[in-house]
Amino acid sequence: MTVKQKQKLGRFFIYLVLIIGVMLIIFPLYVTIVNSFKTMPESSQSFFTFPSGLYLNNYQSVIQNPKFFTALLNTLIITVISIGAIVLLTPMVAYAITKNPNKRFFSFLLYFITGGMFVPFQIVALPLAICMSRMHLSNKFGIIIVYVTYAMIMGVFLCHGYLKTVPAELEESAYLDGAGRWRAFFSIIFPLITPIIATIIILNFLWIWNEFLIALVLMTNSKDQTLMLFIYSFKGEYTFEYNLMFAAVVMSIIPITILYAFLQKYIVTGLTGGAVKT
């Protein structure tokens, strides 16, 4: 075999492995989508084929379920408000720590908060549920506070690592112009650290949108149900109506898929930037 033939064979195997991988990834998604357009009898007859017609009743009955809209709205509200608060609070905390490297309070704060990375959520989940219900915070407001607090653990770590690379002279010129501490931060530092802010937004968006365990133990009231709790409810209530569940699943992953399709480059660089830089 010549070198060229060898190279060709090598490339053939690369494509072969990659395409097998793609098929393995797409298979469950394909099954989900085609069966969300089928009736139960059609699904049980042929699970893999394309739907025979455009049967939209699954989607219709999910959308007409008032619980679906409550859940969608709750998830949207919780995600948007949490992300907004996280983007504001996390960099400010990290900035306060970076600006006071020799003060005991701030170095304690850094280790105290980032140490949370080693604590599994299972340790906190059940006691948290009890504490929150005693404080009457087993609701949307309460879960937002919890998400914002837990986002600090990773967020402060990432932001602090990134802020250390920003030269201090930059905001000193702003002080000379008479700007206050936080004004200097928001007008000069904040724009410089947008890459790490993007990382934080993406990580937390995916986490909060998809989060299940915290919502499961906190959201005892059905009016606070999130999208994940709604999707899970199909498993119990309608054990065999997986077509409906598939329709709900498809609708829950559409927003993330659209965002990903448009922002793939930013999402991937954002995620890798955060992990590779630190």
Place this chain on the structure above:
Amino acid sequence: MVKRIRKINGYHVIGLIALILYSIFFVFPALYSLFYSFTDWNGISPGFQFVGIKNYQEVFQNSRLLNSIKITLLYTVISVGITIPVSIIMAMLLNTKIKFQNGFRFIYFYPALLAMLVVGLIWNEIFANALPALGETLGISFLKNNLTASADTAFLSIIIVSIWQNVAMPTVLFIACLQSIPADLYDAAKMDGAGPLQRFWAVTFPYLIPTLIINLIKCIRDSLVVFDYIFAITDGGPARATESMGYLIYKMGTFELSFSKACSIAEVLFVIILIVSFVIMKGLNRKGVDAA
């Protein structure tokens, strides 16, 4: 006194806000859990008594709790042991000059966007409907029964689901890392007559180590606390074959009125995570090339 107050500035205010939030909503529940792990509180009764380390003794004596530790560790070793090598291989393939590189990367990363719960529920139906039908048509007797329904294969089904989703994220991180390796290093190695495998161990691997540490810790941590897949697919069954620590903590703390025991299992899980994280950081840190 006045001077002291003046010293308090905006940094202190924001630091205090962070401290208070973190203490109330994270540290307090964590300590609460530690405290109750030394009691016999069941979660709803008005009173409780201190029982010392009785709950912890039980963790290492009760066969059900030991079983959950065994399952959790086995799951972690197998799942991570397959996920990480596969994602390194996939990252290297996706980093070669191929057509539709972006398209491939788009698809390979996609599972990382989905909720673990949703992935679990989708696969639950695949195990129930798709795979048996596939086994029927292709004549593979292994697939003819629902994998999740038998105690022998349910564990395998959870592993399959975890690998399907968990390869995505490390792959993307490894790709970013591979791109940072200077190409002339490969040329130099080639000139010295190093084969592909030698090139991998001598050039690629040292550069991968910092990313490998991050991926390993994250993957191991996520696997040790596995909950969503089990909640969505097997509910810990059949015959406790998939009852992981993460699932058992939830189940005992909520449905079985054993709050204090659940807390003690959680603390054991915490110690396992601490030990594993430190071992990895200490063990691998020395060998790496600092790519940054």
